[in-house]
Amino acid sequence: MLSKTVFERIIDREITAEIVHEDEWCVAFRDIHPQAPVHVLVVPRRPFASLDALTEYDEGLAGHLLLVAQRIAREEGLSEGYRIVVNTGQHGGQTVDHLHIHVLGGRPMRWPPG
Ligand code: 5GP
DSSP states (O other), rough: OOOOOOOHHHTOOOOOOOOOEOSSSSSEEEEEEEESSSEEEEEEESSOOOOOOOOOGGGHHHHHHHOOOOOOOOOOOOTTTTTEOOTTTHHHOOOOOOOOEEEEEOOOOOSSOO
């Protein structure tokens, strides 16, 4: 059996994280190494390895994750705007193989990303 990712361990409460939202489909918690004043990760309970693992059957879940990200941005007071990031695969800079949406805000973001 494949070992659990750190995000599965957070979802299963085996390691702690500051959880800001949870529902039937996903859990959201603060990033341990925040890259902005607000840095929250929205993570589906199902351990999809990345965005690339989703199929047409996951359309509802994908939409839900984005709307949860929007809700968190509002709750965190990011009225000036925010950045949503889904690092995918090696070239995408993904380091944890469990799909997650970064919600970053509280400072102006630059473009293009590195
Ligand atoms: P990625 O690089 O895969 O897009 O993002 C993974 C994120 O997970 C990183 O921003 C990293 O700081 C965060 N992270 C890694 N391990 C932990 C952990 O144990 N707890 C929390 N809260 N975040 C983590």
